[in-house]
Amino acid sequence: MYVLYRNCNDGSFMNNFIIVIPARLNSTRLPNKMMLLIGDKPVIEHTWNQAMLANAKKVIVATDDQSIFDHMQSVGAEVVMTSKDHPTGTDRLAEVAVLCGFNDEDVIVNWQGDEPFLPFEFIEKVANKLAAYPKAAMSTLATRIDSWEDFFNVNVVKVVHSNLDEALYFSRAPIPFPRGIEKGTGELPKNVQPLRHIGVYGYRAFFLKEYPKLKPSPLEQSESLEQLRALSNGYSIVIEYMDAIPPVGIDTAAELEQARQWYNEQSLTLKD
Numbered sequence: 001m002y003v004l005y006r007n008c009n010d011g012s013f014m015n016n017f018i019i020v021i022p023a024r025l026n027s028t029r030l031p032n033k034m035m036l037l038i039g040d041k042p043v044i045e046h047t048w049n050q051a052m053l054a055n056a057k058k059v060i061v062a063t064d065d066q067s068i069f070d071h072m073q074s075v076g077a078e079v080v081m082t083s084k085d086h087p088t089g090t091d092r093l094a095e096v097a098v099l100c101g102f103n104d105e106d107v108i109v110n111w112q113g114d115e116p117f118l119p120f121e122f123i124e125k126v127a128n129k130l131a132a133y134p135k136a137a138m139s140t141l142a143t144r145i146d147s148w149e150d151f152f153n154v155n156v157v158k159v160v161h162s163n164l165d166e167a168l169y170f171s172r173a174p175i176p177f178p179r180g181i182e183k184g185t186g187e188l189p190k191n192v193q194p195l196r197h198i199g200v201y202g203y204r205a206f207f208l209k210e211y212p213k214l215k216p217s218p219l220e221q222s223e224s225l226e227q228l229r230a231l232s233n234g235y236s237i238v239i240e241y242m243d244a245i246p247p248v249g250i251d252t253a254a255e256l257e258q259a260r261q262w263y264n265e266q267s268l269t270l271k272d
Contacts, residue, residue: 015057017127017202018106020096021047022089023072023113025065029251034068034113036256038263043250044068046116046263048077054120056109056127062096088226090203090211097208104206107131111200114249116259122200122246129165129240130202136166137207137235140227141198143242148184150196157197157225159239167237170197170225198242201227207235 023044027033034044041049044061051059061072064084072079080099086092093110102108109127111118122141130139142159150156154172161167169175178192188194207230217232219225230237250256 019051019056019059021061021111021113022092023063044113054123094208094211097205102205106205108203126202133238136238138237139202142195145194145196159197161239165238
């Protein structure tokens with residue numbers, strides 16, 4: 001049974017994109033992380049508070065857990081209860097797009113529930129990029145890679161794009177490979193300028209509604225990169241360049257402690 005805290009289509013708004021925050025309680029590496037406290041608030045509430053600072057017309061928390069639903073409802077958030085069976089956060093967003101009756105051309109931005117300190121400017125950038133490309137299905141972000149170590153690190157996803165800012169490919173391999181330049185250490189040469197993919201996504205609602213029907217592609221399965229499903233099926237992804245890398249999300253106990261320490265330091269600074 002699906003329950004809406006508030007009608008997703010009510011109200012009038014000046015701005016032109018919607019933020020959806022997928023918030024699944026179960027996590028393999030950090031159980032119940034969405035409801036773990038940073039200061040006196042759970043992770044998901046911090047994320048929602050940050051999202052509310054963005055220039056969005058609506059912010060929706062999409063969860064599969066009653067405790068998250070009840071808590072976020074109590075603090076005034078707009079909450080949608082979704083299925084527990086979604087394999088990815090994108091599938092959860094797709095359900096929200098259907099439940100809320102989003103128009104096909106609506107721009108939806110995925111703000112991960114475990115990213116409480118993501119600067120909202122990243123969200124606005126990815127939304128504005130998609131809004132500027134009416135034929136694109138998705139948008140995402142990238143920034144320059146400066147070191148050989150990151151260039152060859154399989155955990156740093158690279159992206160190459162066309163002169164029209166449309167993604168050509170995403171890979172864990174070093175692309176585009178600088179033929180004729182010997183691999184070094186430290187900083188990359190100035191004439192080698194690969195891009196690191198930043199996993200913040202904007203979607204048009206029509207694509208989200210189609211996404212669950214698309215089968216994982218061989219490229220997606222080989223690279224373990226979900227965005228390749230869109231490219232493999234002929235959908236356009238446009239890239240916005242950023243000057244910086246955003247803070248990492250909270251996936252482990254160590255990252256949670258780092259977040260708590262940073263938050264406590266910020267709180268003390270504000271009191272001084």
